Amino acid sequence: MKLFSKEQIYQGDAFTVKAQNITSTELMERVGIQIFNWLHIRMQGAQVPIHIFCGIGNNGGDGLVVARHLVEHGYNVKTYIINYSKTRSKDFLINYEALKNTTKEWPTMLDNSDHLPEIHPNDIIIDAVFGIGLNREVDAWVIDIFNHFRASKAFVFSVDIPSGLDTDKVPENPESVVNAGYTLSFQTPKLVFFLPDTEKYTVQWEAINIGIDEAYIKSTETQVELIGKNEVLPMYQPRGKFSHKGNFGHALILGGSYGKIGAVTLASKAALSAGAGKVSCYVPQCGYIPLQTSFPEAMVVTDHSEIQITDVQLDFTPTVVGLGPGMGTHENTKAALKSFLATNKSPLVVDADALNILAGDDSLLKLLPELSVLTPHPKELERLIGKWTDDFDKLKKAKNFAKLYKVILIIKGAHTITVFNDKLYVNTTGNPGLATAGSGDVLTGVITGLIAQGFDAVQASLFGVYLHGKSADLKVEETGYQSLIASHVIEGIALAYLDLFKEPERPEIEEVEDKK
Numbered sequence: 233m234k235l236f237s238k239e240q241i242y243q244g245d246a247f248t249v250k251a252q253n254i255t256s257t258e259l260m261e262r263v264g265i266q267i268f269n270w271l272h273i274r275m276q277g278a279q280v281p282i283h284i285f286c287g288i289g290n291n292g293g294d295g296l297v298v299a300r301h302l303v304e305h306g307y308n309v310k311t312y313i314i315n316y317s318k319t320r321s322k323d324f325l326i327n328y329e330a331l332k333n334t335t336k337e338w339p340t341m342l343d344n345s346d347h348l349p350e351i352h353p354n355d356i357i358i359d360a361v362f363g364i365g366l367n368r369e370v371d372a373w374v375i376d377i378f379n380h381f382r383a384s385k386a387f388v389f390s391v392d393i394p395s396g397l398d399t400d401k402v403p404e405n406p407e408s409v410v411n412a413g414y415t416l417s418f419q420t421p422k423l424v425f426f427l428p429d430t431e432k433y434t435v436q437w438e439a440i441n442i443g444i445d446e447a448y449i450k451s452t453e454t455q456v457e458l459i460g461k462n463e464v465l466p467m468y469q470p471r472g473k474f475s476h477k478g479n480f481g482h483a484l485i486l487g488g489s490y491g492k493i494g495a496v497t498l499a500s501k502a503a504l505s506a507g508a509g510k511v512s513c514y515v516p517q518c519g520y521i522p523l524q525t526s527f528p529e530a531m532v533v534t535d536h537s538e539i540q541i542t543d544v545q546l547d548f549t550p551t552v553v554g555l556g557p558g559m560g561t562h563e564n565t566k567a568a569l570k571s572f573l574a575t576n577k578s579p580l581v582v583d584a585d586a587l588n589i590l591a592g593d594d595s596l597l598k599l600l601p602e603l604s605v606l607t608p609h610p611k612e613l614e615r616l617i618g619k620w621t622d623d624f625d626k627l628k629k630a631k632n633f634a635k636l637y638k639v640i641l642i643i644k645g646a647h648t649i650t651v652f653n654d655k656l657y658v659n660t661t662g663n664p665g666l667a668t669a670g671s672g673d674v675l676t677g678v679i680t681g682l683i684a685q686g687f688d689a690v691q692a693s694l695f696g697v698y699l700h701g702k703s704a705d706l707k708v709e710e711t712g713y714q715s716l717i718a719s720h721v722i723e724g725i726a727l728a729y730l731d732l733f734k735e736p737e738r739p740e741i742e743e744v745e746d747k748k
C-alpha cells in the first residue's frame with residue numbers, strides 16, 4: 233500500500249474533488265459520515281458522554297460533521313471549538329453553521345485553558361483539533377487542554393492523526409501531542425505510526441477508505457510503501473514439476489566462531505527452509521561436528537583455524553553468500569573478510585559481525601557488490617551510518633548510505649524498514665516474540681535462501697522480511713511471546729508460505745458500510 237506524503241494527500245483531495253465532480257464540502261461530509269458510521273457500528277447508541285474537540289481547520293470541520301451525525305442519532309454529545317487561530321477553513325465554517333442548525337446552540341468556544349469541561353474516565357473524547365495541517369508549535373494553552381485529556385483518563389479517539397503530531401517530524405515536546413487510544417486515519421496510515429519515536433502517540437490505528445480517486449492512487453509514486461500480503465504475493469515464484477535442486481541455487485553461509493556456531497546453523501537452516509536448492513556452511517573447524525550432527529542437509533567446509541575464520545578458500549562459486557552470523561571480529565577474521573571481499577563475485581547478504589567489521593571502513597564498504605543486502609539491528613546501523621538525532625534523521629542518513637554504496641539497507645525493528653533507491657518499504661508482519669537471540673540470523677538465512685533460488689535482491693529483502701515476521705506471527709500462537717525462539721521461526725517459514733494462499737489479507741483500507 234502506498235503511503236502518501238502530506239503534500240500528496242492535499243493533491244489527492246483536489247484531484248478527487250475535480251475527478252468526481254464534487255465540492256470539498258461534500259468530500260468532508262463523506263469523510264465525516266465514514267467516521268460516524270465507524271463509531272455508530274461500535275457504539276450502537278450507547279449514552280456515554282462524548283466530548284468532541286474541534287480545531288478551526290478541516291480537521292475541526294471533520295469533527296463538526298461527526299458531531300452533527302452523532303447528535304442526529306441521539307448520542308450524548310458536547311462540542312467544543314479550540315479557537316487557536318483567526319483563520320477558519322471554509323468547510324469548517326459551513327459545518328459550524330450546520331451543527332448550530334441541528335443543535336440550536338453554538339458549540340462551546342475555548343480561547344484559553346481556564347475553565348475546561350469536566351471529563352470523566354468513562355467518557356469518550358473525539359480529538360479533531362489538528363490534522364495534517366499542523367505547521368508550527370502548539371500553543372501552551374492548547375497543550376494544557378491536551379494534558380487535561382490525559383488527566384481525565386477518558387478514551388481518546390483521534391480523527392486522521394493524533395492532534396499535534398506532524399507527519400514528518402518527531403515532536404520536541406511529547407505533551408504537545410494528544411495520546412490517542414485509536415486513530416482513524418484517512419485513506420492511508422501515516423509513516424509516523426510505524427516509527428519507534430512516534431508510534432506511541434496512538435495505541436491502535438486503522439485506515440478508512442474516504443474515496444480518494446483511484447486514478448490518483450494508481451498514478452502517484454510515493455516515497456513510502458507498506459508491505460503486506462498483497463504486496464508480496466505477486467513476488468511468489470511457483471515451482472515447475474520438473475525442477476530440481478540445481479534450479480534453486482547453492483547458498484553459502486559464511487561465519488561462526490568458537491561458541492557461536494549456532495548462528496550459522498540457524499541461518500543455514502533458514503536458507504534451506506526458504507527454498508535454496510543447496511546450502512553449504514564455511515566455518516572454523518570447531519563448527520564441523522555440531523553442524524553435521526544437527527543439520528544433516530547442509531554441507532560443511534572448514535577454515536584452517538579451530539576457532540575462527542582466518543582464510544576463506546572455496547572450491548565452488550556460491551549463488552549467494554550470507555555473511556557474518558556468529559563470525560566475531562578477531563583481527564584474523566577481519567583480514568580474511570577483506571581478502572574475501574576483494575575477490576568475491578557472488579551477491580551478498582551481510583549481517584552481524586561482518587557489518588561491524590565493515591562499519592566505518594570506506595574502502596571495505598566499496599568492495600560490496602552492487603545490491604548487496606545489509607541487515608543491521610539498531611546498534612549495527614549506528615556503527616554504519618553514525619548517530620542520529622531522531623527517526624527522520626535516521627531514515628535520511630540510511631537513504632544516503634544506501635545510495636552511496638548502492639546497497640539495500642534493512643533497518644531491523646518492530647516495523648522493519650527496507651531502504652533502497654530513496655524509497656522506504658515498511659514491513660507489517662512480526663511481533664515482540666522476535667526479540668530473542670538468533671532471530672536476526674534466521675532473517676539473514678531467509679533472504680539468502682530467496683536470492684539463491686532466483687529472487688532479485690530487492691524482492692528477496694521485502695519478501696524475506698515479510699515471511700520472517702509472518703512466521704513469527706503464526707508460531708507465536710503456539711508458543712506465546714516469551715517462549716518463541718529462533719528455531720520456531722525457522723519452523724514457521726513453511727506456515728508463512730502456506731498462509732500466502734489462505735485467506736486474502738484484510739482489505740488494505742476499510743470500507744465502512746453506510747448506516748445513515
Ligand SMILES: NC(=O)C1=CN([C@@H]2O[C@H](COP(=O)(O)OP(=O)(O)OC[C@H]3O[C@@H](n4cnc5c(N)ncnc54)[C@H](OP(=O)(O)O)[C@@H]3O)[C@@H](O)[C@H]2O)[C@@H](O)CC1
Nearest residue numbers: 289290291317319362363364365366367368369370392418
Ligand atoms: N484526503 C484527506 O485526507 C482529507 C482530509 N481532510 C481533513 O483535513 C485535515 C487537514 O486540514 P487543514 O489543512 O485545514 O489543517 P488542520 O490540520 O485542520 O489545521 C488547521 C489550521 O491550523 C493552523 N495551524 C497549524 N498549526 C497550528 C498550530 N500549531 N497552532 C495554531 N494553529 C495552527 C493552520 O492554519 P493557519 O493558522 O496557519 O492559517 C492550519 O491550516 C486532515 O487532517 C483531515 O482531517 C478532509 O476533511 C478532506 C479529505
Ligand SMILES: Nc1ncnc2c1ncn2[C@@H]1O[C@H](COP(=O)(O)OP(=O)(O)O)[C@@H](O)[C@H]1O
Nearest residue numbers: 609644645646662663664666669670671672673
Ligand atoms: N518487538 C519486535 N517486533 C517485531 N520484530 C522484532 C521485534 N524485536 C525484534 N524483532 C525482529 O527480530 C530480529 C532481531 O534481529 P537481531 O537483533 O539481529 O537478532 P540476533 O542478533 O539475535 O539474531 C529482526 O528481524 C527484528 O526486526
Ligand SMILES: [K+]
Nearest residue numbers: 362391393395
Ligand atoms: K486530529
